[in-house]
Amino acid sequence: MSGGTAAEPLRVLVADDQELVRAGFAMILDAQSDIHVVAEAADGAEAIRAVRDHTPDVALLDIRMPGTDGLTATAEICATSATRVIILTTFDLDAYVFEALRAGASGFLLKDVRRDDLAHAVRVVAGGESLLSPSITRKLITHCTSAPTAVSLLPDPRLGSLTARETETLRLLARGLTNPEIAATMVISEHTVKTHVSSILAKLGLRDRIQAVIAAYESGLAVPGRREPTNSADRASSCG
Known part of the structure; x- marks a missing residue:
């Protein structure tokens, strides 16, 4: 053919x-x-x-x-x-x-x-x-974290498989940032952001970024109302 x-x-x-x-x-x-x-x-x-x-x-x-x-x-x-x-x-x-x-x-x-x-x-x-738009992602975050829960916020063991840059990407995802916003915050390309997101989903066994956001909050990696600063030391040592 x-x-x-x-x-x-x-x-x-x-x-x-x-x-x-x-x-x-x-x-x-x-x-x-x-x-x-x-x-x-x-x-x-x-x-x-x-x-x-x-x-x-x-x-x-x-x-x-x-x-x-x-x-x-x-x-x-x-x-x-x-x-x-x-x-x-x-x-x-x-x-x-x-x-x-x-x-x-x-x-x-x-x-x-x-x-x-x-x-x-x-x-x-x-x-x-x-x-999902960022505004709806934030509504999802509010819904998932507003009700009292008996689950302890101990880190999910799977999070240990993430690199420092992937962990930072997950925190920014949990804030509802889009790929371009994550790229600008971390001073990396959108392609690299997509690579990080794909790796996060694969390592954590998740279907998509929505489940990644939920996992970040339910594991305690992200906390409602707290804005995680980017790690400049990680940025300096993780180029590419």
């Missing part, structure tokens, strides 16, 4: 109990040359079965569905497959959204999302990135 082969379209599942919403999202996504909707589902149980049967790259799940809801489906899908989940919701402060993010969802979209942003979101999440 000459000239190589075209990339396979991204495989997507759309799950929503409202048929018109579900069909509308599916139609918009199927109109994209690089996206193919392989299945639709009306509730969480159907979504779980569809993921098992069709192995989509991305699942769009309504957070509130009858029977098995989007939260339960998210936890099951993220625990048993490589499918990445985007939560569909009407309210950006829905407590269920935060729980879904903790369960492994890669981000969320409001149901009034523009069609171009919907397709972009699928591509971003399929590419391994998270779909």
Whole structure:
């Protein structure tokens, strides 16, 4: 074969109990040359079965569905497959959204999302990135750290596998900084930031930067309200 082969379209599942919403999202996504909707589902149980049967790259799940809801489906899908989940919701402060993010969802979209942003979101999440703005990351931090917890803030043993620069990157992630902001703070390139983030996720066994933020706070590495200074000594000794 000459000239190589075209990339396979991204495989997507759309799950929503409202048929018109579900069909509308599916139609918009199927109109994209690089996206193919392989299945639709009306509730969480159907979504779980569809993921098992069709192995989509991305699942769009309504957070509130009858029977098995989007939260339960998210936890099951993220625990048993490589499918990445985007939560569909009407309210950006829905407590269920935060729980879904903790369960492994890669981000969320409001149901009034523009069609171009919907397709972009699928591509971003399929590419391994998270779909959260810094402001939403900070809301997630507040939610995760506001309730009293019996968990002691002893460092997670896995954190010992991180280099000093990776630890610093994780602290900045936990503050809700974007890659460009982390690069500017640490005086490194965005490419190096991406390398650090990828290494952090691999070493800690995490799916994405959302789970990294949660891990940073739950381990005690980051503390709400405390701004961690960058380590100039580490910067001097860790060039490249």
